Amino acid sequence: MTENFKIDQLPGRTIDLDGQECLFFSGTSYLGIAQNAHFRALLIEGMGQYGTVFGSSRNGNFQLRIYEEAEAKLAEFARAEAALTVSSGMLAGQAVVNWLKAQDFGFIYGPNAHPAIWQEPTLTLPQQSFDAWARQLPGLVSAATTQHIVIAVNAVDALFSIDYSFDWVHQLPDNQEITLLVDDSHGLGVIGPGGSGIRDRIPVRPNVRLIITASLAKAMGMPGGVIFANSETLNAIRRTAFFGACSPMPPAYLYAYCRATEIYRSAFERLLANIRRFENRVGHSDLFQHIPDYPVFYTVQDRLYSSLLANRIFVYSFAYPSPTDKPNTRIVINALHQPEDIEQLGDQLYGKT
Incomplete structure (x- = not known):
């Protein structure tokens, strides 16, 4: 020990x-x-304009423009349609999971899936390798008792430094609605072109909706989390009480991020x-x-x-x-x-x- x-x-x-x-x-x-001294200097500038924290709801009757500005920049960086920031990576995952659970979707979890995207505090995750699990996945989806299935996985295995292939997305049934929920906390900022994350490695399928969540406190160096998805999905999550009741991440960090390319x-x-x-x-x-x-x-x-x-x-x-x-x-x-x-x-x- x-x-x-x-x-x-x-x-x-x-x-x-x-x-x-x-x-x-x-x-x-x-x-x-x-x-990083240059980022910290930008953060001090941001605190001069926005203070140290913003404790109001993002759905209040006045809103700070810096959130939309930073979310547009994050989405562009991650090659996603849109982005929504929250106060932590754990909250990013749970905001998505709670929204999906409310619609009675069935969940299938990959090996070592991060607790941020768990439905409950304790789960029994698959014990085989990711590749072995992925080979079984089309059958697991076909056998599911709910029409809409959520497949919840990590982008990479950062604990054991194992890369994941997402070629199995091509093999998923095309007659079911599928949401692929990917935690990219340990990929955003360090994998993909320029550190853009996992998005470019995941095949596009018309019946597979992709939602990516990530902590911004890893490579990106900010106390917050982010959800990447299409605008319709993010607007629906934003309308939930779960999101509306949460304080957002400190705006000074997003001010710094927007100037830190x-x-x-x-x-x-x-x-x-x-x-x-x-x-x-x-x-x-x-x-x-x-x-x-x-x-x-x-x-x-x-x-x-x-x-x-x-x-x-x-x-x-x-x-x-x-x-x-x-x-x-x-x-x-x-x-x-x-x-x-x-x-x-x-x-x-x-x-x-």
Whole structure:
């Protein structure tokens, strides 16, 4: 069991543990936006105009234009028809799930589907691999007792760094209404063209409605969540009491986002360069399981955590999503890392080159 450290600063490329500086290869701030000085300067500008929080309903009798401006920009970035922001990724998933549940749709869950898109606090998810599950999916859909089926999956498996193919969408029955609900929390900002997310990888079918949800607190570096779908779907979700009763994400962040195109582009390029530098050190080693050009490197060797920590390198290693799960040990690269950081990590793992 790994030790739980309590610290008083936000990690970036390093972390202070009991007065000792360690390289930090953990967390989910893949683009380093939370520690990006240029983004923080824009955020201060935004707070000057909008304050620190907006506690009113988005459906109130006065509304801030910045939400529509940012949602249009997010939709364009993610190659979606429209976007709707909420205060967290968990709320994004639950806003969609509650709207679908109210219509008595049947749900089919993929392996390791994120709790944000669960119907209830405890679910029994499929235990086979994603590919094996996908091969069974057309039969599962055909055998469903409800006419409209919701298929709820993750965009990628970020816990174990496993890529998912969505070619199985072509094999789904064409005589049923299907909603494909995809949690892209660990893909938005880091996969797809320019970090645009999973949208371009999912085939379009006339009877399959696509809804993508994501946390904005990962790569995008903002306290909020987003739903991508067609305008009709998002308008229906917006009319629910679930959405209307929720406070929105702080508008200052969306102000900063609308002015940070170059910041995100540059951070994505740095992240990609860092990933590829570490991929070159990893080579064909069987120590890690890894999606090419993805910042997560999973290992079954949990002892790697203590070994690296002894050499002042902190990596991700704890039980997730529940305390009773097996520890998940992985190295996470971010855009803040310098080339020498990557080389130091490689030296500790494989020896000096």
